[in-house]
Amino acid sequence: MKIIFITLLVLAIAFAAFYAIRQGIFDAERVRLVRMLTNNDSRAIQVARAIEAGVTEKNANAIQNAIGKEFVVKPESRSVTLAWYLIEFFAFTHPEHAYFDWKDNSEEIAPEFEDMLKKHGISERPDMELLRQHEDDYYSDHTAFPVNLAHYAPIFDKAGLALVTLDANWDSYYVFVVEKSTAYAWRNVTIEDPNKEDRLIIQIVTPPQEDLSKAQDLDEVFDYMMSSPGRIPVPYSASLSLKKILTL
Numbered sequence: 001m002k003i004i005f006i007t008l009l010v011l012a013i014a015f016a017a018f019y020a021i022r023q024g025i026f027d028a029e030r031v032r033l034v035r036m037l038t039n040n041d042s043r044a045i046q047v048a049r050a051i052e053a054g055v056t057e058k059n060a061n062a063i064q065n066a067i068g069k070e071f072v073v074k075p076e077s078r079s080v081t082l083a084w085y086l087i088e089f090f091a092f093t094h095p096e097h098a099y100f101d102w103k104d105n106s107e108e109i110a111p112e113f114e115d116m117l118k119k120h121g122i123s124e125r126p127d128m129e130l131l132r133q134h135e136d137d138y139y140s141d142h143t144a145f146p147v148n149l150a151h152y153a154p155i156f157d158k159a160g161l162a163l164v165t166l167d168a169n170w171d172s173y174y175v176f177v178v179e180k181s182t183a184y185a186w187r188n189v190t191i192e193d194p195n196k197e198d199r200l201i202i203q204i205v206t207p208p209q210e211d212l213s214k215a216q217d218l219d220e221v222f223d224y225m226m227s228s229p230g231r232i233p234v235p236y237s238a239s240l241s242l243k244k245i246l247t248l
Contacts, residue, residue, distance in 0.1 A: 022245045023237035028052045029191045030082055033200065036186065036238040037097075037166070037176060038090060039247065051081050054194075079193040079200045083168035091174055095119040100173040105144040106135055113152045116177045122159050126151035130213055138218055145173055146222045153207035153225065163205040168198065175205075185239035188231050 022040055024032035027049075034041075034048040050063045055075035074081045091099035096119055098112035110128070117125070131151045135144050153163050162183035166174040187204040208221045 019245060020237075023240060025237050029234045030078060030200070032234070032238050033186075033191065033202070034082070034086070036178070036182060036240060037086065039240065039244055040238075044086075044089070047085055048082060051078050051085070054078070055081075077193055077195055077198040079191065079198040080168050083166065083174070083200060086166070087174060090176075096178075097174070097176045100145060100175065102143050102145065102171045102173070106132060106148055109144060109148045112175075113148065117152075117155065120159060120161060120177070122155060124155050124158070126155065127213070134212070134218060138222075141219065142222060146225065147218075149205055150208050150212060150218065150221055150225055153205050157207040165201075165203050165205065167201040167203065169201075179241055179244075181241065182239045182244075185235045189234050190231060191234055 020026065022035070024035040027035065030052055031045060031048045034044050038044040047063075050059065053059060055063055060075075074084070086097075087099050090097040095115040098116070100109055100112070106128075110131075114125075117123075131147065134150075135147045138147060149163065156163055156177060157180070160180055161177050162180045164176055164178060164183050164186065166176065168174075183204045186202045189202045191200045191202075193199055206225050208225055210221070212218070212221070
């Protein structure tokens with residue numbers, strides 16, 4: 001009986017350690033963010049740790065090799081360097097990530113959201129005729145991005161998912177999809193850069209609460225959708241679900 005108890009205790013401790021590592025509890029904030037964003041992609045974590053250590057003459061080549069020769073390291077900013085790495089290696093290649101220029105319209109935006117929906121096996125789609133009508137109606141005041149978000153976010157929400165934006169103070173949009181529980185834990189989080197000038201801002205997209213076909217003023221819908229509930233501290237863990245943690 002004592003042997004069984006000790007065996008179970010050892011297993012419990014081992015699992016707790018495994019869980020803590022996969023949640024990034026012992027990691028720096030930007031590395032923990034990468035665990036959440038990439039679902040513990042080992043190469044991305046390696047790169048994030050190298051960037052977090054800071055670029056010096058001694059490790060510049062190692063960081064460059066980890067990131068890839070096609071990417072330009074920015075020693076003065078860990079946040080911007082990490083953001084551009086994520087765009088380069090995830091936004092353009094992974095169906096759960098997307099990167100949009102502020103000038104993009106629904107022809108460029110919709111296919112990216114379609115890939116996200118397909119990745120999660122979601123068959124529902126927005127009314128594209130209504131979406132394009134709203135895009136035309138509000139073009140003078142808004143880019144196409146919030147219009148598309150307003151039409152796609154409720155579909156993800158119904159499936160237990162959320163759209164989240166990553167901002168490094170640029171005029172474009174990095175969007176990714178995660179489980180709602182994870183998104184809620186990271187809502188309106190800001191990770192400051194050591195240089196005190198740059199930062200990473202993570203913000204959840206709040207889906208509209210009204211029928212868009214009956215909405216009288218979409219300006220109010222857009223304001224509500226992108227409103228910030230108040231800045232919160234960086235989570236102590238990546239806040240991934242157990243299913244995600246166990247996915248190797």
